[in-house]
Amino acid sequence: MDELTITCPYCGEAFTTxxxxxxxxxxxxxxxIVCCRPIECHxxxxxxxxxxxxxxxxD
Known part of the structure; x- marks a missing residue:
């Protein structure tokens, strides 16, 4: 498992996953984890x- 930081494309908040x-x-x-909207991750x-x-x- 790797830990990466991404930025939500909706609210702009960064979080670790x-x-x-x-x-x-x-x-x-x-x-x-901030706005609870679904993010498509590739x-x-x-x-x-x-x-x-x-x-x-x-999109």
Missing amino acids: LVDTSAGDQDYIEDC LEVTTDGPVLTPRRDD
């Missing part, structure tokens, strides 16, 4: 480490 890189690249939804596992890209679910 845990990601499981053992399954490789993945897409999943995680609720913002996790890419690279040789330099995991990259987590958050997106609004209405």
Whole structure:
């Protein structure tokens, strides 16, 4: 498990989340811990480490 900081695309607040890189690249939804809106997360596992890209679910 890796700990990453992301910024909510709705409220703009940054928070820390845990990601499981053992399954490789993945897409999943995680609720913002501040505004509770659903964030679409794209996790890419690279040789330099995991990259987590958050997106609004209405984009």
